[in-house]
Amino acid sequence: xxxxxxxxxxxxxxxxxxxxxxxxxxxxxxxxxxxxxxxxxxxxxxxxxxxxxxxxxxxxxxxxxxxxxxxxxxxxxxxxxxxxxxxxxxxxxxxxxxxxxxxxxxxxxxxxxxxxxxxxxxxxxxxxxxxxxxxxxxxxxxxxxxxxxxxxxxxxxxxxxxxxxxxxxxxxxxxxxxxxxxxxxxxxxxxxxxxxxxxxxxxxxxxxxxxxxxxxxxxxxxxxxxxxxxxxxxxxxxxxxxxxxxxxxxxxxxxxxxxxxxxxxxxxxxxxxxxxxxxxxxxxxxxxxxxxxxxxxxxxxxxxxxxxxxxxxxxxxxxxxxxxxxxxxxxxxxxxxxxxxxxxxxxxxxxxxxxxxxxxxxxxxxxxxxxxxxx
Numbered sequence: 001x002x003x004x005x006x007x008x009x010x011x012x013x014x015x016x017x018x019x020x021x022x023x024x025x026x027x028x029x030x031x032x033x034x035x036x037x038x039x040x041x042x043x044x045x046x047x048x049x050x051x052x053x054x055x056x057x058x059x060x061x062x063x064x065x066x067x068x069x070x071x072x073x074x075x076x077x078x079x080x081x082x083x084x085x086x087x088x089x090x091x092x093x094x095x096x097x098x099x100x101x102x103x104x105x106x107x108x109x110x111x112x113x114x115x116x117x118x119x120x121x122x123x124x125x126x127x128x129x130x131x132x133x134x135x136x137x138x139x140x141x142x143x144x145x146x147x148x149x150x151x152x153x154x155x156x157x158x159x160x161x162x163x164x165x166x167x168x169x170x171x172x173x174x175x176x177x178x179x180x181x182x183x184x185x186x187x188x189x190x191x192x193x194x195x196x197x198x199x200x201x202x203x204x205x206x207x208x209x210x211x212x213x214x215x216x217x218x219x220x221x222x223x224x225x226x227x228x229x230x231x232x233x234x235x236x237x238x239x240x241x242x243x244x245x246x247x248x249x250x251x252x253x254x255x256x257x258x259x260x261x262x263x264x265x266x267x268x269x270x271x272x273x274x275x276x277x278x279x280x281x282x283x284x285x286x287x288x289x290x291x292x293x294x295x296x297x298x299x300x301x302x303x304x305x306x307x308x309x310x311x312x313x314x315x316x317x318x319x320x321x322x323x324x325x326x327x328x329x330x331x332x333x334x335x336x337x338x339x340x341x342x343x344x345x346x347x348x349x350x351x352x353x354x355x356x357x358x359x360x361x362x363x364x365x366x367x368x369x370x371x372x373x374x375x
Contacts, residue, residue, distance in 0.1 A: 015287025016158030022312035045218030050094025069104030082249020269294035
């Protein structure tokens with residue numbers, strides 16, 4: 001008998017979906033409560049490093065992900081004018097039989113995971129969240145937003161950086177803006193774009209792009225954070241084109257396609273880290289509810305997936321749910337996630353406050369070596 005028979009997962013994003021698939025496969029009855037009206041994701045594209053691909057393969061969705069995305073094994077650094085400075089081999093953190101990196105459309109990844117969740121037999125309740133949680137010692141009584149209630153062996157808060165579950169637990173963790181904002185657009189892929197190329201400098205802190213399919217890519221520009229409402233929807237294309245004006249190379253073609261405000265997404269870089277433990281009794285936080293970081297290392301989704309993989313492994317291997325199990329979860333996850341958050345913030349800070357001896361390659365190499373090892 002596994003440590004749990006029935007589990008409520010609050011949040012059907014990357015972490016929640018992955019955990020549901022793994023637990024249901026192991027014979028656990030799983031219920032996902034997702035506040036949105038469907039299991040989907042907003043945004044443009046997503047960059048997935050090898051350690052994220054490793055978990056997606058374990059979930060059984062790698063073939064679909066590989067077909068939907070665009071894989072590559074190097075990173076390019078360019079001048080604002082578009083000239084190549086360096087081509088850096090990317091670390092294969094998922095192992096030699098997986099690409100180093102894969103870009104894909106974020107909603108497509110969400111759809112693939114949602115299909116796998118449904119196929120697993122997980123019960124999905126949309127437009128629903130939790131209102132209160134009562135730990136009874138041998139279970140958790142969950143009162144839901146539609147007035148229903150049920151008791152579960154375990155409740156998992158996988159409901160994002162502004163987690164309702166974290167608030168209900170009284171866990172204090174400040175969401176901290178880094179001072180940067182990112183403009184993203186999903187657009188056509190110029191035929192010579194076959195990997196991520198980055199520019200540090202010009203009118204923005206970072207200008208980059210990532211192919212997401214045979215004909216698609218997403219491009220992004222990172223500037224000083226501005227109030228989210230300061231640019232009207234109709235003005236987003238002209239604002240993004242103006243930021244892109246100083247960049248050459250592929251940006252000349254990208255810039256002409258920045259016309260549709262519905263394909264443009266603007267968000268702030270934010271971070272959060274919950275100190276250990278991430279549980280209070282039989283309620284535990286995972287994913288962005290426990291740790292979130294700016295995308296300077298492209299490790300956000302990977303760390304969410306690793307949370308799900310490790311927690312599912314521990315739950316399915318144990319015959320009782322107790323604090324030692326959660327302590328084992330923390331021993332494998334807390335320091336690793338903390339290192340990623342801190343390194344992501346350091347890279348952002350070096351952009352905001354340049355220092356002459358900033359060892360960007362060294363920092364990125366240390367994180368790559370760490371995440372190449374299974375958590």
